Amino acid sequence: MYEGIVQELIDELGRLPGIGPKSAQRIAFHILQTESFDVSRLASVLVEVREKVRFCEICGNVTQEVTCSICRDPRRDATSICVVEEAKDVVAIERTREFKGFYHVLGGAISPIDGIGPDNLRIRQLMTRLADNTVQEVIIATDPNLEGEATATYLTRLLSSLEIKVTRLASGLPVGGDLEYADEVTLGRAFEGRRTVS
């Protein structure tokens, strides 16, 4: 245990995802001891990011405007929507340049352990977007793990009552993984080989 504020810093850093107590301690001492390290810049970016960044009203992607740059782009194909768990998945799929339609970010996956049910995800918003018959294909690109599969099954059943083609990314993605870690080639192939599920 360190005295007062040093320990507070370590504790705060340790609350961040992927940072254990040892890493937290290392980062804290880097901040304390490295003169060239611009503390006020980091602090202001942290504050700014919270103030300025919000979630696109249409798709749930991160943006600094009311809607994100993808939703505002008239060249995109309005007949297809790709459903992902997180905003970072949008970035991963955009890198493949395989997909020209719009996105819908759910904000997670169904997981009772974490208290997340369909009502906690942006599923209602998705149904609203599908109401006017413009969209003809929904591509479900949730993570290839248990919760991602469960969410995909849920969406498939929910959408089966609509006259919309529903596809799921082809397997070949590393099982048990995160979409964002799949390399571009694999993810690109998964898009090409997507299969109709309803």
Next chain:
Amino acid sequence: MRVSSISLRDFRNYAEADITIEQGCVVLVGSNGQGKTNLIEAINFLATLGSHRSSTESAMIRTGEDAAIIRVHLAHDDRQILLEAQLNREGPNKAQFNRSTARLRDFPRYIATVLFAPEDLLLIRGDPASRRRFLDELIVTRTPRLSSILSDYERALKQRNTLLKTARFSEASVGKLSTLDIWDDRLATLGSEIMVERQRLVRDLAGPVAAAYESIAGADHHPELLMKESVLLPLGDSTIDQTTQAFLAVLNSNRATEVERGMTLYGPHRDDVEFSLNSLPTKGYASHGETWSFALSLRLGAARLLRAESVLGDPILILDDVFAELDASRRERLASAVSDFEQIFITAAVVEDVPAALLQHVFRVERGTIARALK
């Protein structure tokens, strides 16, 4: 397949240990608490990604250190493989295959072990969980793909149980679609793969276990294995699809009870395998000697099954403290039953416990150091 060298860094009580080993029988002797089991645990870990005595990986890292390293050279025919695992106290474990980055969970594809230990008595006398563990470890060795199915099943079960506990409050969902249906679906899809694999295993194991029993007990007591499933399946072989349907039907008709109890009452996590001798269940009927013979036969039968079907050749046999538990005749019969395996690791507190025929390469283990014993 055999191990041709082992290096340990900060693994259990070993700060640094490097040994090269030959084909045949490797005997580790030393007093209690010197590191014999620790050494074979390291080898077994690469094959099973688990430990037979602790569930936390950090217990394997030497006290006060941040990381443990296990490096093992394997020889299979004239092929050489180097497996290296680094267990980190903080952050994910790392793995290398022939010096390039690999996934630890792929290691069981390259190394297979069969471990005999005094705790094996629990296979007969213990609760169903120990028998399920026996089956599932073998299933993963036979079909490595099942490893992720098993862990996904565990997780699906947790998810479903959590939902069952809160089901009464959370059922009015979007479009009135029940999320319990979704988890039933996951559970049944994953669970049926496990059920079908266990059925196949028990069927294929019957012959080798019977033969092993006769060679160890010196008598034919007609040993049998029978799956006892919570989801009743039609007699004969069921496909995964039929099993999924049967599983779903059971979940469906028992939903009210499960919601009330707040837990999943059907599925491979509730199943058991029953062992019998001369048509009497071993549990509650078998004598002490018969119990030992059956436990050893399960391991030996498993080893022979793996030998017969694995591309890796013979599994590495590990006999941890087993001979001390056996009477003289069982010792001799076990020794001759295992003697034709490519490589065997044996641990014993005193060398006299080990049948002479197996004393081929003897090492002394003392306070985390290993030295070749002089003949």
